[in-house]
Amino acid sequence: MTEVAESAPASGSALLVKKHALEGEAYVIRKIIKIDAAKCNSCGECVTACHEGAIGMDNGKAVLLRDDYCDGLGDCLPACPTGAITFEEREALAYDEVAVLSNLKSKTFKELSRDYLKHLKTPSLSSKKRNRLDRERKSCLGQWPVQIRLVSAHAAFFKDADLLVAADCCAYAYGDFHNEFMPGRVVLIGCPKLDAVCYTEKIAEILAQNDVRSVTVARMSVPCCGGIEQAVKNAISSSRKAVPCVVRVISPQGMLAPETPSHMNPDEHDVHAVCK
Structure with missing residues:
Protein backbone atom coordinates (compact mmCIF):
# COMPACT_ATOMS: atom_id res chain seq x y z
CA MET A 1 0.00 0.00 0.00
CA ARG A 137 -53.94 3.05 4.71
CA LYS A 138 -56.85 3.29 2.30
CA SER A 139 -60.35 1.90 2.74
CA CYS A 140 -61.30 -0.95 0.42
CA LEU A 141 -65.01 -0.24 0.75
CA GLY A 142 -66.54 0.30 -2.68
CA GLN A 143 -70.22 0.97 -2.00
CA TRP A 144 -72.70 2.35 0.51
CA PRO A 145 -74.75 1.40 2.48
CA VAL A 146 -73.31 -1.80 3.90
CA GLN A 147 -75.93 -2.92 6.41
CA ILE A 148 -77.91 -5.88 5.07
CA ARG A 149 -81.18 -4.38 6.28
CA LEU A 150 -80.49 -1.04 4.55
CA VAL A 151 -79.33 -2.05 1.07
CA SER A 152 -81.72 -2.21 -1.85
CA ALA A 153 -81.80 -5.49 -3.73
CA HIS A 154 -82.02 -3.44 -6.95
CA ALA A 155 -78.84 -1.42 -6.31
CA ALA A 156 -76.61 -1.18 -9.39
CA PHE A 157 -73.52 -2.37 -7.50
CA PHE A 158 -75.00 -5.88 -7.21
CA LYS A 159 -74.71 -6.47 -10.97
CA ASP A 160 -72.17 -9.26 -11.63
CA ALA A 161 -70.93 -8.79 -8.07
CA ASP A 162 -68.86 -10.92 -5.75
CA LEU A 163 -70.55 -10.59 -2.36
CA LEU A 164 -68.98 -10.51 1.05
CA VAL A 165 -71.55 -11.17 3.77
CA ALA A 166 -69.85 -10.54 7.10
CA ALA A 167 -70.77 -10.53 10.75
CA ASP A 168 -69.96 -6.99 11.84
CA CYS A 169 -67.58 -8.16 14.61
CA CYS A 170 -65.17 -9.61 12.03
CA ALA A 171 -63.73 -6.25 11.05
CA TYR A 172 -62.72 -5.65 14.67
CA ALA A 173 -61.34 -9.12 15.38
CA TYR A 174 -59.28 -9.56 12.20
CA GLY A 175 -56.65 -6.86 11.83
CA ASP A 176 -56.25 -7.00 8.05
CA PHE A 177 -59.93 -7.36 7.25
CA HIS A 178 -59.98 -4.65 4.57
CA ASN A 179 -57.07 -6.04 2.55
CA GLU A 180 -57.90 -9.69 3.06
CA PHE A 181 -61.63 -9.73 2.42
CA MET A 182 -62.96 -6.54 0.85
CA PRO A 183 -61.11 -5.72 -2.41
CA GLY A 184 -63.36 -6.33 -5.42
CA ARG A 185 -66.35 -7.35 -3.32
CA VAL A 186 -69.68 -5.76 -2.46
CA VAL A 187 -69.80 -5.75 1.34
CA LEU A 188 -72.87 -6.59 3.41
CA ILE A 189 -72.68 -6.68 7.20
CA GLY A 190 -75.03 -7.55 10.01
CA CYS A 191 -75.39 -9.15 13.42
CA PRO A 192 -77.76 -12.14 13.48
CA LYS A 193 -78.09 -11.84 17.26
CA LEU A 194 -78.99 -8.15 17.47
CA ASP A 195 -80.70 -7.29 14.16
CA ALA A 196 -84.42 -8.04 14.29
CA VAL A 197 -84.63 -8.82 10.58
CA CYS A 198 -84.69 -11.89 8.36
CA TYR A 199 -81.38 -11.95 6.48
CA THR A 200 -82.47 -14.93 4.40
CA GLU A 201 -85.25 -13.02 2.68
CA LYS A 202 -83.11 -9.95 1.85
CA ILE A 203 -80.12 -11.94 0.61
CA ALA A 204 -82.36 -14.27 -1.40
CA GLU A 205 -83.96 -11.21 -3.03
CA ILE A 206 -80.53 -9.83 -3.90
CA LEU A 207 -79.54 -13.14 -5.48
CA ALA A 208 -82.83 -13.43 -7.36
CA GLN A 209 -82.66 -9.90 -8.79
CA ASN A 210 -78.98 -9.97 -9.79
CA ASP A 211 -76.39 -12.21 -11.43
CA VAL A 212 -74.17 -12.56 -8.38
CA ARG A 213 -70.97 -14.44 -9.21
CA SER A 214 -69.97 -15.64 -5.74
CA VAL A 215 -70.62 -15.22 -2.04
CA THR A 216 -68.01 -15.18 0.71
CA VAL A 217 -69.26 -15.44 4.28
CA ALA A 218 -67.05 -14.03 7.06
CA ARG A 219 -68.21 -14.98 10.53
CA MET A 220 -66.84 -15.28 14.04
CA SER A 221 -66.27 -18.69 15.62
CA VAL A 222 -68.77 -17.93 18.39
CA PRO A 223 -72.12 -19.81 18.20
CA CYS A 224 -74.34 -16.78 17.62
CA CYS A 225 -72.52 -16.05 14.35
CA GLY A 226 -73.79 -19.31 12.89
CA GLY A 227 -76.99 -17.48 12.07
CA ILE A 228 -75.41 -15.37 9.33
CA GLU A 229 -73.83 -18.41 7.67
CA GLN A 230 -77.09 -20.33 7.75
CA ALA A 231 -79.01 -17.33 6.42
CA VAL A 232 -76.73 -17.15 3.37
CA LYS A 233 -77.04 -20.89 2.72
CA ASN A 234 -80.81 -20.70 3.00
CA ALA A 235 -80.87 -17.66 0.69
CA ILE A 236 -78.84 -19.47 -1.97
CA SER A 237 -81.23 -22.42 -1.76
CA SER A 238 -84.24 -20.09 -1.98
CA SER A 239 -82.80 -18.31 -5.04
CA ARG A 240 -82.56 -21.62 -6.95
CA LYS A 241 -79.17 -20.48 -8.30
CA ALA A 242 -75.88 -22.35 -8.14
CA VAL A 243 -73.87 -19.55 -6.55
CA PRO A 244 -70.40 -20.53 -5.26
CA CYS A 245 -70.14 -19.88 -1.53
CA VAL A 246 -67.09 -19.90 0.75
CA VAL A 247 -67.18 -19.58 4.54
CA ARG A 248 -64.30 -17.97 6.48
CA VAL A 249 -64.28 -18.27 10.27
CA ILE A 250 -62.38 -15.86 12.55
CA SER A 251 -61.64 -16.48 16.21
CA PRO A 252 -62.02 -13.75 18.88
CA GLN A 253 -58.20 -13.73 19.00
CA GLY A 254 -58.07 -12.76 15.32
CA MET A 255 -57.01 -16.15 13.94
CA LEU A 256 -58.35 -17.10 10.50
CA ALA A 257 -59.44 -20.71 9.99
CA PRO A 258 -58.82 -22.47 6.63
CA GLU A 259 -61.22 -21.68 3.83
CA THR A 260 -64.37 -23.81 3.80
CA PRO A 261 -66.32 -24.14 0.52
CA SER A 262 -70.06 -24.55 0.84
CA HIS A 263 -71.63 -26.59 -1.94
CA MET A 264 -75.25 -25.56 -2.31
CA ASN A 265 -77.64 -27.54 -4.46
CA PRO A 266 -80.41 -25.18 -5.67
CA ASP A 267 -82.82 -28.11 -5.85
CA GLU A 268 -82.45 -28.77 -2.12
CA HIS A 269 -84.48 -25.97 -0.58
CA ASP A 270 -83.85 -25.48 3.13
CA VAL A 271 -86.94 -23.99 4.74
CA HIS A 272 -85.28 -23.48 8.11
CA ALA A 273 -84.37 -19.85 7.57
CA VAL A 274 -82.79 -17.99 10.46
CA CYS A 275 -85.27 -15.20 11.21
CA LYS A 276 -86.30 -13.40 14.35
Whole structure:
Protein backbone atom coordinates (compact mmCIF):
# COMPACT_ATOMS: atom_id res chain seq x y z
CA MET A 1 0.00 0.00 0.00
CA THR A 2 1.36 3.43 -0.91
CA GLU A 3 0.46 6.62 0.90
CA VAL A 4 0.36 10.17 -0.45
CA ALA A 5 -0.23 13.30 1.65
CA GLU A 6 -1.73 16.47 0.19
CA SER A 7 -2.24 19.86 1.75
CA ALA A 8 -5.72 21.03 2.60
CA PRO A 9 -7.56 23.17 0.02
CA ALA A 10 -7.04 26.92 -0.03
CA SER A 11 -10.43 27.32 1.65
CA GLY A 12 -8.67 27.17 5.00
CA SER A 13 -9.63 23.66 6.09
CA ALA A 14 -6.96 22.19 8.33
CA LEU A 15 -7.86 18.63 7.41
CA LEU A 16 -4.92 16.69 6.03
CA VAL A 17 -6.27 14.52 3.26
CA LYS A 18 -4.64 11.11 2.95
CA LYS A 19 -5.18 8.98 -0.09
CA HIS A 20 -4.37 5.31 -0.26
CA ALA A 21 -4.08 3.03 -3.23
CA LEU A 22 -5.56 -0.23 -2.00
CA GLU A 23 -6.92 -2.60 -4.58
CA GLY A 24 -7.59 0.33 -6.86
CA GLU A 25 -9.88 2.14 -4.36
CA ALA A 26 -9.26 5.58 -2.89
CA TYR A 27 -9.47 6.03 0.88
CA VAL A 28 -9.65 9.49 2.44
CA ILE A 29 -10.06 10.99 5.87
CA ARG A 30 -13.55 12.46 5.68
CA LYS A 31 -16.79 13.09 7.51
CA ILE A 32 -19.12 10.09 7.53
CA ILE A 33 -22.06 8.92 9.60
CA LYS A 34 -21.75 6.66 12.63
CA ILE A 35 -24.70 4.64 13.97
CA ASP A 36 -24.89 3.68 17.64
CA ALA A 37 -26.71 0.34 17.67
CA ALA A 38 -27.46 0.67 21.40
CA LYS A 39 -29.44 3.85 20.78
CA CYS A 40 -31.19 2.61 17.61
CA ASN A 41 -34.88 1.90 18.28
CA SER A 42 -35.40 0.11 14.95
CA CYS A 43 -37.85 2.71 13.64
CA GLY A 44 -36.25 2.77 10.18
CA GLU A 45 -36.71 6.52 9.67
CA CYS A 46 -33.08 6.90 8.58
CA VAL A 47 -33.48 4.33 5.80
CA THR A 48 -36.05 6.42 3.99
CA ALA A 49 -34.23 9.68 4.78
CA CYS A 50 -31.04 8.50 3.05
CA HIS A 51 -31.46 9.20 -0.67
CA GLU A 52 -28.25 7.33 -1.53
CA GLY A 53 -29.38 3.98 -0.11
CA ALA A 54 -26.42 3.94 2.27
CA ILE A 55 -28.42 2.73 5.29
CA GLY A 56 -30.19 -0.60 5.70
CA MET A 57 -31.63 -2.76 8.45
CA ASP A 58 -29.74 -5.72 9.90
CA ASN A 59 -31.38 -7.79 12.65
CA GLY A 60 -33.71 -4.89 13.39
CA LYS A 61 -30.94 -2.28 13.67
CA ALA A 62 -29.89 0.45 11.24
CA VAL A 63 -26.44 -0.07 9.69
CA LEU A 64 -24.22 1.79 7.21
CA LEU A 65 -24.09 -0.58 4.25
CA ARG A 66 -21.02 0.84 2.53
CA ASP A 67 -18.78 3.84 3.20
CA ASP A 68 -18.73 4.97 -0.44
CA TYR A 69 -22.55 5.22 -0.48
CA CYS A 70 -22.53 7.89 2.26
CA ASP A 71 -22.12 11.44 0.95
CA GLY A 72 -21.56 12.83 4.44
CA LEU A 73 -24.36 15.42 4.14
CA GLY A 74 -26.35 13.88 6.98
CA ASP A 75 -29.96 13.94 5.80
CA CYS A 76 -30.45 10.96 8.09
CA LEU A 77 -29.40 12.76 11.29
CA PRO A 78 -32.55 14.85 11.87
CA ALA A 79 -34.71 11.85 10.94
CA CYS A 80 -33.38 9.76 13.85
CA PRO A 81 -35.63 10.20 16.92
CA THR A 82 -33.08 8.83 19.39
CA GLY A 83 -29.89 10.55 18.30
CA ALA A 84 -28.29 7.25 17.34
CA ILE A 85 -26.67 8.77 14.22
CA THR A 86 -23.76 11.19 14.48
CA PHE A 87 -20.84 12.33 12.33
CA GLU A 88 -17.28 11.18 12.73
CA GLU A 89 -14.10 11.83 10.80
CA ARG A 90 -12.23 8.69 9.86
CA GLU A 91 -10.53 6.91 7.03
CA ALA A 92 -13.18 5.73 4.61
CA LEU A 93 -13.79 5.12 0.95
CA ALA A 94 -14.52 8.33 -0.92
CA TYR A 95 -18.13 8.97 -1.84
CA ASP A 96 -18.82 7.27 -5.19
CA GLU A 97 -21.83 8.70 -6.98
CA VAL A 98 -21.52 6.23 -9.86
CA ALA A 99 -21.62 3.29 -7.42
CA VAL A 100 -24.61 4.82 -5.64
CA LEU A 101 -26.61 5.20 -8.86
CA SER A 102 -25.70 1.68 -9.91
CA ASN A 103 -26.76 0.32 -6.52
CA LEU A 104 -30.10 2.11 -6.60
CA LYS A 105 -30.90 0.35 -9.87
CA SER A 106 -29.58 -3.03 -8.80
CA LYS A 107 -31.37 -6.19 -7.69
CA THR A 108 -29.46 -6.08 -4.40
CA PHE A 109 -30.89 -2.68 -3.50
CA LYS A 110 -34.40 -3.83 -4.42
CA GLU A 111 -33.95 -6.85 -2.14
CA LEU A 112 -32.78 -4.58 0.69
CA SER A 113 -35.78 -2.34 0.10
CA ARG A 114 -38.07 -5.38 0.28
CA ASP A 115 -36.43 -6.43 3.54
CA TYR A 116 -36.97 -2.93 4.89
CA LEU A 117 -40.66 -3.06 3.99
CA LYS A 118 -40.89 -6.35 5.88
CA HIS A 119 -39.18 -4.65 8.81
CA LEU A 120 -41.89 -1.98 8.86
CA LYS A 121 -44.43 -4.69 9.72
CA THR A 122 -42.55 -5.93 12.77
CA PRO A 123 -43.62 -5.06 16.35
CA SER A 124 -40.37 -3.13 16.84
CA LEU A 125 -41.66 -0.34 14.60
CA SER A 126 -41.84 2.99 16.39
CA SER A 127 -45.26 4.40 17.28
CA LYS A 128 -44.46 7.46 15.16
CA LYS A 129 -43.93 5.37 12.04
CA ARG A 130 -46.89 3.09 12.84
CA ASN A 131 -49.24 6.06 13.24
CA ARG A 132 -48.08 7.52 9.93
CA LEU A 133 -48.64 4.23 8.11
CA ASP A 134 -52.08 3.85 9.68
CA ARG A 135 -53.09 7.25 8.31
CA GLU A 136 -51.90 6.25 4.85
CA ARG A 137 -53.94 3.05 4.71
CA LYS A 138 -56.85 3.29 2.30
CA SER A 139 -60.35 1.90 2.74
CA CYS A 140 -61.30 -0.95 0.42
CA LEU A 141 -65.01 -0.24 0.75
CA GLY A 142 -66.54 0.30 -2.68
CA GLN A 143 -70.22 0.97 -2.00
CA TRP A 144 -72.70 2.35 0.51
CA PRO A 145 -74.75 1.40 2.48
CA VAL A 146 -73.31 -1.80 3.90
CA GLN A 147 -75.93 -2.92 6.41
CA ILE A 148 -77.91 -5.88 5.07
CA ARG A 149 -81.18 -4.38 6.28
CA LEU A 150 -80.49 -1.04 4.55
CA VAL A 151 -79.33 -2.05 1.07
CA SER A 152 -81.72 -2.21 -1.85
CA ALA A 153 -81.80 -5.49 -3.73
CA HIS A 154 -82.02 -3.44 -6.95
CA ALA A 155 -78.84 -1.42 -6.31
CA ALA A 156 -76.61 -1.18 -9.39
CA PHE A 157 -73.52 -2.37 -7.50
CA PHE A 158 -75.00 -5.88 -7.21
CA LYS A 159 -74.71 -6.47 -10.97
CA ASP A 160 -72.17 -9.26 -11.63
CA ALA A 161 -70.93 -8.79 -8.07
CA ASP A 162 -68.86 -10.92 -5.75
CA LEU A 163 -70.55 -10.59 -2.36
CA LEU A 164 -68.98 -10.51 1.05
CA VAL A 165 -71.55 -11.17 3.77
CA ALA A 166 -69.85 -10.54 7.10
CA ALA A 167 -70.77 -10.53 10.75
CA ASP A 168 -69.96 -6.99 11.84
CA CYS A 169 -67.58 -8.16 14.61
CA CYS A 170 -65.17 -9.61 12.03
CA ALA A 171 -63.73 -6.25 11.05
CA TYR A 172 -62.72 -5.65 14.67
CA ALA A 173 -61.34 -9.12 15.38
CA TYR A 174 -59.28 -9.56 12.20
CA GLY A 175 -56.65 -6.86 11.83
CA ASP A 176 -56.25 -7.00 8.05
CA PHE A 177 -59.93 -7.36 7.25
CA HIS A 178 -59.98 -4.65 4.57
CA ASN A 179 -57.07 -6.04 2.55
CA GLU A 180 -57.90 -9.69 3.06
CA PHE A 181 -61.63 -9.73 2.42
CA MET A 182 -62.96 -6.54 0.85
CA PRO A 183 -61.11 -5.72 -2.41
CA GLY A 184 -63.36 -6.33 -5.42
CA ARG A 185 -66.35 -7.35 -3.32
CA VAL A 186 -69.68 -5.76 -2.46
CA VAL A 187 -69.80 -5.75 1.34
CA LEU A 188 -72.87 -6.59 3.41
CA ILE A 189 -72.68 -6.68 7.20
CA GLY A 190 -75.03 -7.55 10.01
CA CYS A 191 -75.39 -9.15 13.42
CA PRO A 192 -77.76 -12.14 13.48
CA LYS A 193 -78.09 -11.84 17.26
CA LEU A 194 -78.99 -8.15 17.47
CA ASP A 195 -80.70 -7.29 14.16
CA ALA A 196 -84.42 -8.04 14.29
CA VAL A 197 -84.63 -8.82 10.58
CA CYS A 198 -84.69 -11.89 8.36
CA TYR A 199 -81.38 -11.95 6.48
CA THR A 200 -82.47 -14.93 4.40
CA GLU A 201 -85.25 -13.02 2.68
CA LYS A 202 -83.11 -9.95 1.85
CA ILE A 203 -80.12 -11.94 0.61
CA ALA A 204 -82.36 -14.27 -1.40
CA GLU A 205 -83.96 -11.21 -3.03
CA ILE A 206 -80.53 -9.83 -3.90
CA LEU A 207 -79.54 -13.14 -5.48
CA ALA A 208 -82.83 -13.43 -7.36
CA GLN A 209 -82.66 -9.90 -8.79
CA ASN A 210 -78.98 -9.97 -9.79
CA ASP A 211 -76.39 -12.21 -11.43
CA VAL A 212 -74.17 -12.56 -8.38
CA ARG A 213 -70.97 -14.44 -9.21
CA SER A 214 -69.97 -15.64 -5.74
CA VAL A 215 -70.62 -15.22 -2.04
CA THR A 216 -68.01 -15.18 0.71
CA VAL A 217 -69.26 -15.44 4.28
CA ALA A 218 -67.05 -14.03 7.06
CA ARG A 219 -68.21 -14.98 10.53
CA MET A 220 -66.84 -15.28 14.04
CA SER A 221 -66.27 -18.69 15.62
CA VAL A 222 -68.77 -17.93 18.39
CA PRO A 223 -72.12 -19.81 18.20
CA CYS A 224 -74.34 -16.78 17.62
CA CYS A 225 -72.52 -16.05 14.35
CA GLY A 226 -73.79 -19.31 12.89
CA GLY A 227 -76.99 -17.48 12.07
CA ILE A 228 -75.41 -15.37 9.33
CA GLU A 229 -73.83 -18.41 7.67
CA GLN A 230 -77.09 -20.33 7.75
CA ALA A 231 -79.01 -17.33 6.42
CA VAL A 232 -76.73 -17.15 3.37
CA LYS A 233 -77.04 -20.89 2.72
CA ASN A 234 -80.81 -20.70 3.00
CA ALA A 235 -80.87 -17.66 0.69
CA ILE A 236 -78.84 -19.47 -1.97
CA SER A 237 -81.23 -22.42 -1.76
CA SER A 238 -84.24 -20.09 -1.98
CA SER A 239 -82.80 -18.31 -5.04
CA ARG A 240 -82.56 -21.62 -6.95
CA LYS A 241 -79.17 -20.48 -8.30
CA ALA A 242 -75.88 -22.35 -8.14
CA VAL A 243 -73.87 -19.55 -6.55
CA PRO A 244 -70.40 -20.53 -5.26
CA CYS A 245 -70.14 -19.88 -1.53
CA VAL A 246 -67.09 -19.90 0.75
CA VAL A 247 -67.18 -19.58 4.54
CA ARG A 248 -64.30 -17.97 6.48
CA VAL A 249 -64.28 -18.27 10.27
CA ILE A 250 -62.38 -15.86 12.55
CA SER A 251 -61.64 -16.48 16.21
CA PRO A 252 -62.02 -13.75 18.88
CA GLN A 253 -58.20 -13.73 19.00
CA GLY A 254 -58.07 -12.76 15.32
CA MET A 255 -57.01 -16.15 13.94
CA LEU A 256 -58.35 -17.10 10.50
CA ALA A 257 -59.44 -20.71 9.99
CA PRO A 258 -58.82 -22.47 6.63
CA GLU A 259 -61.22 -21.68 3.83
CA THR A 260 -64.37 -23.81 3.80
CA PRO A 261 -66.32 -24.14 0.52
CA SER A 262 -70.06 -24.55 0.84
CA HIS A 263 -71.63 -26.59 -1.94
CA MET A 264 -75.25 -25.56 -2.31
CA ASN A 265 -77.64 -27.54 -4.46
CA PRO A 266 -80.41 -25.18 -5.67
CA ASP A 267 -82.82 -28.11 -5.85
CA GLU A 268 -82.45 -28.77 -2.12
CA HIS A 269 -84.48 -25.97 -0.58
CA ASP A 270 -83.85 -25.48 3.13
CA VAL A 271 -86.94 -23.99 4.74
CA HIS A 272 -85.28 -23.48 8.11
CA ALA A 273 -84.37 -19.85 7.57
CA VAL A 274 -82.79 -17.99 10.46
CA CYS A 275 -85.27 -15.20 11.21
CA LYS A 276 -86.30 -13.40 14.35
